[in-house]
Amino acid sequence: MSWPPIWPVASVPRWPEPGARRVHILAAGIVQGVGFRPFLHRLAARLGLGGWARNTPAGVEMELEGPPDAIEAFIHALRTEPPPLAAVEQLDVQPMAALGETSFAIRPSTAGSAATLAAPDLAPCPACLREMADPAGRRYRYSFINCTDCGPRFSILRALPYDRANTSMAGFAMCRDCAAEYADIRSRRYHAQPNCCPVCGPHVFYLDQEGRAVPGDPIALAQQALAAGRTVAVKGTGGIHLACNARDEAAVLRLRQRKHRPEKPLAVLCRDLDTVRQLCILSDPEAALLQSPRRPIVLLQKRPGTTGLACLSENRRLGILLPYTPLHVLLADGTAGGPAALVLTSANRPGCPVMTDNAEALDGLAGIADGYLLHDRPIVNRCDDSLAALWQGREYFFRRSRGYAPQPLAMPSDEADGILAFGAEQKAGFAAGRDRHVFLSQHIGDLKNAETLDHYRTALETQLHLFGITPRVLVCDLHPDYFSTREAQSMAAKRGLPLLQVQHHWAHMAACMADNQLEGPAFGIVWDGTGLGSDGSIWGGEFLRGGYDGFRRAGSIRPVPLPGGDAAVRQIGRIGLALAWDAGVPAEVREALPLLRALPGQTALLAMLEKGIACPGASSIGRLFDGVYALLSGRVDAGYDGQAPALLESLACGEIPGRDYPTAYGPEGEVRRFDTRPLVAAVCADIAAGVSPAAIARGFMDALARMALEQCRALNPDRLPVVLSGGVFLNQYLLRAATRLLEGDGYAVFSHHRVSASDEGLALGQLALAARARQTE
Ligand SMILES: [Zn+2]
Ligand SMILES: [Zn+2]
Incomplete structure (x- = not known):
């Protein structure tokens, strides 16, 4: 196992009584469909433990028997080295009477077993990359290689439980070899639902400008087209991109012109870290984030003196990502002379969501794309690339989407269960609570566009359906004209549900508090574009005192x-x-x-x-x-x-x-x-x-940062923790300057890490406010 675990254990397990020789363990979280049982099997064998494990509706249940220190080592490994896609959020350990069992078995799942959480799409793991590069292997240069540790998940998922029949792999029946791997607990593809190979799985193909199939190796054809300065549409995990050679200024300008995107920065896919370093300054933590199996676009500082970067981004930063599917690894590997750095930008009509369908791309990209590298596996859930900067050693999200959605946030309690929050409008995003989890939407966009509103509705229905969430309380913004407000009102009327409307900046403040698991009260510095204030005027430079129960506008x-x-x-x-x-x-x-x-x-x-x-x-x-x-x-x-x-x-x-x-x-x-x-x-x-x-x-x-401090001194004399939220704080200079001044003055300062500071993360705050309102009713 070479991928590190990507999710920490949220709770500390109760340890068994010292000296226990048999224990019963219940592990909850993302523990099904992620190679958890094979992991247990290997672990028990390694430690010489007997017992069994099985999937249940609550998670994975197991019993272990053997020497007490081996049992402790097993529990320690559950916490510290679970499979990378697993998220062990709760671990309950109870001592039992020993039975004398010495071998370990996987038992059949209990009735009603369902993976109740779904994993995001992850980049190919090192083991799969090695196999893909092996000319003797049966998956040599195969674009859809995956295993229990890696590959597509959310983007191919139609329903839970996560079985092949419920994914867009349903149309591809496994061949004998693949089926044998799937059934073998020693295989790293045991129960890997998207398992496939060139014999039985999906295929890529290359089409010319007119949509005609071109004979030959599709990857080589695409690389040659890119090297020749052409624009190629590439079907990825959650959507279709347009690609061109990032170091060919004429090609980049042509793509900008065709896409009517004259100024907005373009993201660049780099073959490897060496290529990244040619373009940008890269710190070790930034390199780690780039290489994380979630593979977000990371905002990096351009390398001074590197020419030809101005056409990619007019500001000092460049959004960089590493290949996030086997197909992108092959596309960027240069074996057919293709470039090492590719512009990768969403293929969409202006203002519309990213395209996901082959026919839609062929129709909508006529005159834009010179060629099409597509495949025959449908994209079920649209999911744009995530975009983050590094801040305080962690992600600071501009967009939390592919690689993260639909992984829920773990909350300290279940008080948001059954609450649905509708978010704002221009950077729309919803949040739904179930048990101790909050499910956040993938990137949606601006609801003023009709197609984007459709995307929002579909994504909302999909997540409610996938995760079996039945909303009982709805919450939305105060603004009567937001499309999200209208959606909330219409659902409230249709289903006869209570609807709470909360002030925009208060919700931002609550989002940052919930992001940091603060109980409150707090002092909120909430700066953004616009939001409707409680007095009917437009706010956006707010200093708020309060918490989940209420707030006072102290400054502006x-x-x-x-x-x-x-x-x-x-x-x-x-x-x-x-x-x-x-x-x-x-x-x-x-x-x-x-x-x-x-x-x-x-x-x-x-x-x-x-x-x-x-x-x-x-x-x-x-x-x-x-x-x-x-x-x-x-x-x-x-x-x-x-x-x-x-x-x-x-x-x-x-x-x-x-x-x-x-x-x-x-x-x-x-x-x-x-x-x-x-x-x-x-x-x-x-x-x-x-x-x-x-x-x-x-x-x-600098004056604005100083103003933040002066207002804080005047309005927060009791030194409540300070939370920074609102889209203005996506400006890293201001975020850093304000944080430095406030911390220098002794304030505890909190900013966002799990959701975006922009309106995209607002729904988390709405949810937290509705949860408190429901409690105090
Ligand atoms: Zn793999
Ligand atoms: Zn096969």
Whole structure:
């Protein structure tokens, strides 16, 4: 077994009485369909123990008999070296009277046995990779090699229990050789449901631009097309990607143009760590995360001096992943002259979910893809790549999806059982509680798009069905116009269920508390784009005191006027103008600002601001970022989501020290507000005076971090633990600066690790709030 276990044991087992010669053990968690019984068999043989094991509806039940130290060693191994896909969450050990049993047997499963949790899709394990590289083996260069430790799981799963008949492998009957492995407890493919080989399993094929089959080795054909600068559609685990040679600038630009994706960063699949190091700076923990069997895209810092990276990402980072299926290993191995670094970007229509179906790809990618590397195993559950940075030695999620979903979060109690949380809208994500587990959706996207809303509905139905969850309480955002709110209302009406609506930023705070298993009370610093406040206005720069029972809005920021409301979110130049106007920037400074020379319709916009017509205020740090970025860059229109913070972060991370900007508060009121005007005025004066954008960007974010500390000192005198949440904290410069200042002042600071700080992780907080509300009813 060469994969390390990827999931820790959540609970400490009760140890048997010293000297016990026979024990009964119940192991619960992800313990079925993951090679657990063969592992027990090998372990018992190694330690010379007798007894038996079997699957039950509750998990795996076993009895062991032998010398007490061997029994202790067995239990220790259960905790420390379970199979990589297993997650032993509970271990109950009871002493029994010895029976004199000396051999170990696997007993038939008890009736009603069901794997009640499902594993995520994992990268090929080292043993499978070795076998795939062996010319004498029957799976030499076979794209679908897998075993009990690795391979597809969630993406092929239609129903539980996890049996082949319930997966998209149902159409592939095992050949004699594969069936023999499947039945042999000594084989590493014992009960491996997707077990297959070239004789009996799925196959890849290569199609040309017109969708005609091309004879020859499909992998070699794809490598040659990539080497020639072409764009190839590649069917992966949870969706179809577009690939091209990442080191061929013309190919990358062509892909961007065809996909209408001029600026948004592209992820790069690298053959190996050496290739990664040519592109990026790589620390050991980042290398470990890249190599983890979950294989997320990891955000790394570009290597200075490497040319040709600007076309991949306009900011200082690059999203990198290592091959996550045998097919990608072969595609990137260069044996037919293919490149070692491939752009890998979701194949989708603008705003739509990633494509999963061969026919859909052939139809929808006409004019975009020059060739298609596809296969005949259907994708059941769409699952985009996960995206994470490394923060405090662990994942910091931008997107928690493939390799993680649908692995549930283990909770300290079952108080969220039967609760369904609907999340937000632009970065949608739901959460469902069952027993002591919370199941989170894979990446969904923006529900304002009809196809994405369909994806959300399908994913929700699928997870409820898969995990046998019957919602009894529903919870959603306060915002009446979110599609997720409407979905919740419609389900509540249809099923006659209670529906709780909770404030957006409070839910963020609760999400970060639940992420860190904090009981509360806490002090929440919640900064994001927009969310509906309890007073009907738009919030997003919040300082909240409270816990799961309730909260008080202690602090915020001066509202940023948004001329034209949503129009200002799309045209960020309007926010820049509004900030300058609000700050009373003098005319001679305003005239020197590149933005105000480029922004159309200023007279009308200024009239709107003067009269306060159609200018809703948003006390939002996200909008403040947009406006300052527009002023600094001279850019009128918003690009992709997250562009402004990513570019400001890039600017700030050089050698140039930041400017020292003022922070001010007032007027005095119930909510202590950061007054943005002196900061904005100073930023505008610097821009007009030609100060370096790097110094301004850094000074701006340093001022925000300092403001977080000053607000905390003023509003959190009793030093409650501080939780940082909201999409603004995806900005790593700000996250690091705020954490450093707050911790330096002696506060206990918590940020996200199990779910995203963005709206994608919001549902966890909604769930926690509903659980408490139900308890106190
Ligand atoms: Zn394997
Ligand atoms: Zn076979």
